[in-house]
Structures are given as C-alpha cells and as structure tokens.
Amino acid sequence: MSSKRALVTLPSSASIDDILECLERDGGCIVKNMLKQETIDGLWADLSDVLDVAPNGDGSFVGRKTRRISGLFSRSLHMQELITQPQLYGAAEKLLCKPFKYWLDGVQHISIPALQMSLTQAIQIMPGEGAQPLHRDDIAHHRRHPGPDSQIQVLYALSEYTEANGATRVIPGSHKWDDDRAPTYEESVPAEMNVGDGLIYLGSTYHSGGKNTTVDKPRTAIATTLVLGYLRQEENQYIAVPRERVREFPERVQRLLGWSTNPPFCGWIEMRDPNYLVATDAALNTTAEDIL
Secondary structure, three states: OOOOOOOOEEOOOOOHHHHHHHHHHHOEEEEOOOOOHHHHHHHHHHHHHHHHHOOEOOOOOOOOOEEEEEOHHHOOOOHHHHHOOHHHHHHHHHHHOOOEEEEEOOEEEEEOOOEEEEEEEEEEEOOOOOOOOOEOHHHHHOOOOOOOOOEEEEEEEOOOEOOOEOOOEEOOOHHHOOOOOOOOHHHOEEOOEOOOOEEEEEOOOOEEOOOEOOOOOOEEEEEEEEEEOOOOOOOOHHHHOOHHHHOOOOHHHHHHOOOOOEOOOEOOEOOEOHHHHHOOOOOOOOOHHHOO
C-alpha cells in the first residue's frame, strides 16, 4: 500500500484559512473553479496563436517538447484576473506579509511588506514530453530550507490536466525538508485538475511538470507567482511589460507589476514612489517623507 500523501482538492468556496491550512501541512493544494469561463476563453483568444508557433525548449528543465511564452501581462489584459484572484492573493498576503519592526530616530516603526508579480508563463506540454526535474521555485532567491517562505505560485489549468497528459507532480510535505534531502520522482503525486482549477503551492515545495504519455492531448497551464516586494522579480516585468500596456491596468495591478515601493523604502525613484512614472517620464525630486 502506498504511503504517499495525496494533494487536497478544495471546493471553489474554500476560505483563505482552508487554503493556508493545506499550505502549512502539505505545501500545496488544488482549488476548484478559480477562473471564470469568460476569463479562460479570453486567455485562449489572446494566447493560442502565440502558443501555436512557440518553439520547443532545448533542455530537460524547460522541456524538449514543451512550449512556453512569457510576458503575459503584455499579451493579455485578462492576466489581471489571475493575479488578483481573491483566494490566491488572500493566501499570499496572509502568509507572506508579516509585520517588520525597525527603529528610526528613537521611534519604533512597523512596516508591512508588499506583494509583487515575479513570473508569468503559459506552459504547454506536448505529447511525448518526459518528466521535468523536480525543483523548488524559490531557488531563484537562494532561499534556505526550512525557513520562512517568500513566494506563492499558482498553476491554472487551461486544458485537461491529467497524469497521462503531464499534470504537475508535487511532493506534499517537501516544503519542510532541509536542503540536503534530495527529492525523488516516486515521492511525487499528480495534481489532476479540470479546466479553471488552480494548483496553489509554496516556493519551497518540490514539484515538476509531468510526462505526457498521450498521443494527441497537450497539457496547458498558466503559471503566475506572487513574491515579497523587496525581492527581485524572476521575470523582469519592467522589460516584459511595456509602460503603454501597464497604463491599461488599474493601479493595484500596476503596483503588483513592480511600479511601487516596498515599505519602508525599497524601490523608490528620486526618493518617490515610482507609480507616478506609469503616466510620465519625468522623475521629480522630492523628499523621503513621500515614501515613509
């Protein structure tokens, strides 16, 4: 009898606390129907032509029969619904945005870190693709384990998402492992989902793309990541998303794309919150009071 722990699948009505309970125990969970059908249809309309001509990868990590396109906020306005999805954003905010205390001029202050976008990618695993190496996403920031988490990811299923066609493999509980313990494929379980479902998982959880053993069923997902605002974005959103496109999003999304400071004062321009530069190229001199 297998001793492997399966991932929990939560209903679409799951609360933030339900999700956090799974993240704490297992490092990830599936949430049903995270995306509306109109959002799914809009994403396919915006991305399918690009995916159809995207080249395959050139290594086992990116996949030799896997198509990837990035910079998705520059390609689809529907991406704002993916990153502000209430269950994803709420879980990330509650788990990651812990108060930080510091002293300044004899007064103790408290800052709450911001969240920002780190990565966007549409990933299409084609028939015949092998398994991706198991990995942790937070290696981009040289995180040490076990330790405080710095990012939360979601993989939204845009297609059938089964073990046969390459559903993401996850090792439940691996977010608690130290850095000397190696993951094995045999410890992983498939995150099988329906279209519109989402796999939410921690940056410290081992996972990988699965094998696609089908003849004609690609597996398509969109990956998005929320990371603490004082860390560098894995995908450089300032280059990936032109300012003209950034202006088309509401201010909340502009700030998630990085056009913001992280309290108390990380990411400023001319000692000022950079959000004003979405609408202008003029960098105005001001004082530190504007960002404290």
